[in-house]
Amino acid sequence: GPGAMGRAMGLAGLLLGLVLVPAVLLSTGLRHGAPRAEAGPAPADWELAADAVPGGSLWPLPQALRTGPRRLQLAPGRFQLVHGARSSAGAGCSLLQDAFRRYYEYMFGHSRRRRWGRRPLGAPALPELSELQVVIEAADPGCDSYPHLGSSEAYHLTVTEPAAILKAYEVWGALRGLETFSQLVHEDDYGSFLVNESEINDFPRFAHRGILLDSSRHYLPLKTILTNLDAMAFNKFNVFHWHIVDDQSFPYQSVYFPELSDKGAYSCNLIYTPADVRLVIEYARSRGIRVIPEFDTPGHTQSWGKGQKGLLTPCYSGKQPTGSFGPVNPAWNTTYDFMTKFFKEISSVFPDAYIHLGGDEVDFSCWKSNPEVKEFMKKQGFGIDYAKLESYYIQKILDIVSSYNKGQVVWQEVFDHKAQLKPDTVVQVWKANYYANELSSVTGAGFSAVLAAPWYLDYISYGQDWKKYYSVEPLNFPGSEEQKKLLIGGEACLWGEFVDATNLTPRLWPRASAVGERLWSSRNVTNLEDAYKRLTSHRCRML
């Protein structure tokens, strides 16, 4: 059609792309991933078959993978996912039991045929793969715990007749390995389920691999959030950064302060009850995903003011209040009383070791107009430097949250404005300009950093922008080896101005998959053509 000549076929293509994955095999310990080792040559008896379909659709690409030419067949009626004899986890590990059920469905559920597929006449019978044995090696497998920044997600998978074996130190690695195993299994044109003999050794390059969703600009139904958690698991993401409230609405239903959502949500239906929040956290946990809630202050808080009178700063025009409100009022003690109680609740509702405290984009104009705030500035000796007032406020909030034994994530302004941060504070870098320099400064000061700047996926444009996201190299910033280690990961952010339940999933996926592979796979996995083919298959599978 007009205007179409020469355009590339879109990523939204529905045809499967097949590709050959370079066969490399590393020998590494499982516990905490592995040092970057040399790729060894493939043994002669594990040749690379040109029709090695499964390796060609893996996403994100494992750290080390070899596939043999020999294909095994899975009989849906007989194949089992089971605990290995030496595993520290067993039938009591409901996290793994649920995962077994889930991945069985992913592999075979869409097929009505619960039997051997019909092979073409005259085709040689294939040997059968009868089960996948999952072995957890740690004394405490972690079945009832929450994933955290230091969790091990490494796994080792061998697929050989008669049984495949998936070894992991903790359940989190097993979840990642189950995803990989399910990606290896494919259905051929005759309805047979096949897998090539393979060996995979895998671990994440970065420990923090997040997706930010914004449920304030538009309310996101629970179903949309859960679907997104599924998609995250398909892409080995492990952090759901829940930007749950903002200026536009306050959908979080607080137990201590129910008026915040009663008055600050778009409507009384468009809220997250305590039961909703628990469901999201558990759904995420069972997929190895942390939930880091963000309660952004002192800016981005217009909706807080509706249910909590006396929290926001009254703006003035000369000596008269205008009736408008600015950021949280840092001059009043009642503010800190409220925040102490509020963050006590948040600290107990959300089990993750970190809370995101926001701290971005504070507009000083209302503070500057308010006589009490001006008086407070004078008393504190801040002169006219409102960044000092902002830091004063943030400091108090950081102290409050620290007292509940929670670690903190903050947007970069908090660091830029020189607040005194606890050593374990994580600084999230979001400003697109000079983000490499910012990473350099943050890590240079000894803080951990999470990179979001190049991955604002709410910004859309025509064409295959996933390539842009894919081509980012997070460690391309000036700094020592020590500094590089402080970059713990990144996040793809989908702000909610133009996103709601109607378009979230197709807008975010598979674009965010590009970020997923960048954060999981080896640094040298950068071939766009190869990625295109695998990503096309991966999208089909996700659908």
Added chain:
Amino acid sequence: GPGAMGRAMGLAGLLLGLVLVPAVLLSTGLRHGAPRAEAGPAPADWELAADAVPGGSLWPLPQALRTGPRRLQLAPGRFQLVHGARSSAGAGCSLLQDAFRRYYEYMFGHSRRRRWGRRPLGAPALPELSELQVVIEAADPGCDSYPHLGSSEAYHLTVTEPAAILKAYEVWGALRGLETFSQLVHEDDYGSFLVNESEINDFPRFAHRGILLDSSRHYLPLKTILTNLDAMAFNKFNVFHWHIVDDQSFPYQSVYFPELSDKGAYSCNLIYTPADVRLVIEYARSRGIRVIPEFDTPGHTQSWGKGQKGLLTPCYSGKQPTGSFGPVNPAWNTTYDFMTKFFKEISSVFPDAYIHLGGDEVDFSCWKSNPEVKEFMKKQGFGIDYAKLESYYIQKILDIVSSYNKGQVVWQEVFDHKAQLKPDTVVQVWKANYYANELSSVTGAGFSAVLAAPWYLDYISYGQDWKKYYSVEPLNFPGSEEQKKLLIGGEACLWGEFVDATNLTPRLWPRASAVGERLWSSRNVTNLEDAYKRLTSHRCRML
């Protein structure tokens, strides 16, 4: 959140916007719309109420509308859509019977309460609106016919106690009026269905208001196409331009040439059978929508070549065929034999008076390489002007299709390259640069034109691009009044490179609604703020 300060709330907002519509009333004949008349003042007894909700959510805005402050209540259990006593249509008119059922569902179906809503205590009882009487005035109401370019879509609607009356010359106007009536009815917080007393006189500004979908770059499931036809009806669009085949795939299952889809479709499932095509045409007809199929030649035909050997031009490198193929081969008689038979089928399968013959973006390089084509050029005396060869080909196709008594739509290149067109040919203007000049040339030569250039909705960008589409004034091109009358309408085009079933609906709607109002409503309906509020409500209603 970061980067969000100062961004406008997105159009995807889920809150209803309310707005007051200027009350004007024109007195016009129904048959063919009306000349542009002066707006009269509202009578004193029909004041404009500030809470006149219904007028505030109409989309596209009627040509003339006044609403009174008096509200009537509808009882879902009693309210009826009926044929008026003087209507030429009756219970045998299944098109209207279906529409009655459909609009009853739209108005009341989502509500579980099939009874009077609970009004607040002490609220005065409202008078009841018991029915909507639909009166078709033409001797032949058109129940069993197909809509066409000259169909009347005008209607006149009065909503007063005890019955509303919808008058239209043909059923097509009644369909538009039913949509408007359903938009007037709204449910209040107490579950009551209310409508303000109103009078509306309405007709389209342009006769051709189209949506182009592309089912070749990505196959579109039938359900997606039908959903789009519903959305089109909600926005008073009346042409579905079905760009059904292209280079990438040939999903149209031909009766005469089944191999075209057997070999040219993405797969044997991803096709439109004759029954599918009939369903689309009938679903469209019952919503007053024409289906204009596009079979684009001689370019954009790679997929045709898979099932029809000897149709495309073999490309050469020197004296050797390369194995690649170019556009349809214009030098062989067999080409025209094929096209004669093929378009005979198309002319009979698709009832619309027009077929779109494409003719865009023909790449001459393959023709230039082919010795037989070069020989043919010489014989015809075309020299090295391959545009002449293109016109020669197109001419033959136009003649073939004319012989089946079908009108023709072509992309602008066919006109630009000076093919001899039948006087009733419609030229579709798609090139973004200088489209006003192109409209001027096309209409100056006496041809009808359809404008698509500013409405390529497959191009996306961040933010509220609907404003850009909305702000286009189609008649802003140099030309006489006669020329302006030759611009018969426009189309919003959603090419399929990055569109499939997963994202089509939220990508197209409500962005295409902006085009819908531009093509239906009066030229002076241009207020973006007012449009924003109505469009926000309209989106809610569509969802």
